[in-house]
Amino acid sequence: MSDLLERLRGRGWRLTSQRRVVAEVLDDGEHVHLTADEVHARAAERLPEISRATVYNTLGELVTLGEVTEVSTDGRAKRYDPNAHHPHQHLVCTGCGTIRDVHPTGSPLTDLPADQRFGFTVTDAAVTYWGLCPACAS
Amino acid sequence: MSDLLERLRGRGWRLTSQRRVVAEVLDDGEHVHLTADEVHARAAERLPEISRATVYNTLGELVTLGEVTEVSTDGRAKRYDPNAHHPHQHLVCTGCGTIRDVHPTGSPLTDLPADQRFGFTVTDAAVTYWGLCPACAS
DNA sequence: TTCTTGACTTGGATTGCGTCCATCGTAGGA
DNA sequence: TCCTACGATGGACGCAATCCAAGTCAAGAA
Ligand SMILES: [Mn+2]
Ligand SMILES: [Mn+2]
Ligand SMILES: [Zn+2]
Ligand SMILES: [Zn+2]
Numbered sequence A, B: 001m002s003d004l005l006e007r008l009r010g011r012g013w014r015l016t017s018q019r020r021v022v023a024e025v026l027d028d029g030e031h032v033h034l035t036a037d038e039v040h041a042r043a044a045e046r047l048p049e050i051s052r053a054t055v056y057n058t059l060g061e062l063v064t065l066g067e068v069t070e071v072s073t074d075g076r077a078k079r080y081d082p083n084a085h086h087p088h089q090h091l092v093c094t095g096c097g098t099i100r101d102v103h104p105t106g107s108p109l110t111d112l113p114a115d116q117r118f119g120f121t122v123t124d125a126a127v128t129y130w131g132l133c134p135a136c137a138s
Numbered sequence C: 001t002t003c004t005t006g007a008c009t010t011g012g013a014t015t016g017c018g019t020c021c022a023t024c025g026t027a028g029g030a
Numbered sequence D: 001t002c003c004t005a006c007g008a009t010g011g012a013c014g015c016a017a018t019c020c021a022a023g024t025c026a027a028g029a030a
Helices: A001-009 A017-028 A036-046 A052-064 B002-010 B017-027 B034-048 B052-064
Strands: A070-072 A080-082 A090-094 A100-104 A121-132 B069-071 B078-083 B089-093 B099-102 B121-132
Touching: A001 A017, A001 B089, A017 A036, A017 A052, A036 A052, A052 A080, B002 B017, B017 B034, B017 B052, B034 B052
Parallel strands: A090 A121, B089 B121
Antiparallel strands: A070 A080, A090 A100, A121 B121, B069 B078, B089 B099
């Protein structure tokens, strides 16, 4: 995390207490794939006055900087993934919405042949697997 | 389309004028990946009194029946894809949001090894490619 | 240390997308 | 033709996210 704060400072970020607690929440390892409201709730435990607008602002900035990835599986609230530097994919339970990181072999980007690119400059690919988790299957 | 209407009638659907125009809009070949509001606008050209609630209801039923697929790439409005019987994936322009169907080789489902399934019964996989379309790249 | 200033934060209003619900209308069978 | 259960309606509502004008403060200057 101190790494992240250093990188942000290096990019000219003003280091406010609000930004610090948001970064800490994302970085504490326990909680990946949180919604903005969940980030806000956890941030507010440490800094009660923090506003939802600031959480949204900070998350958006972290996404722009490439430090955090936005995950929108269904039409519900977006989730924020601090594992931006570990390329991976997601396995989502259709029952309870749980998200697990998965690391299949191969790169999906290379699976798209040139004759299927239609002149696009393809820069990214997201794979989402759907299924029932053990708890929901029983 | 008559195929679709036949299938629906066979499932006990009451064939109302509203359901008919929604099915026609989805099926006219020109317009894939429409939002619910776009479907409503085009349906209203033929049947001005049709309500948004009915469009949402009908689209939801078609999705449940497996006749139409819901596509939610970003956090914006869901899009409805009548190509449900032609398995395919999507290439999305990050500039203008255009969606193209693509048909890469191989099945992404089989790419997830057993030791990455965490006990899930995996039933589906969606691949979304991101990039800039020719128009937006220039 | 104090001053200054523009970047940052705030909460309330607003928007976008979708669902819910009480009431009305009608498709299709008797 | 009549009945009625299923479907349509539109307005209220809910949730996620953005916008905005006003207030606050981090951090460089002196
Ligand atoms: Mn992840
Ligand atoms: Mn498609
Ligand atoms: Zn589950
Ligand atoms: Zn484009």
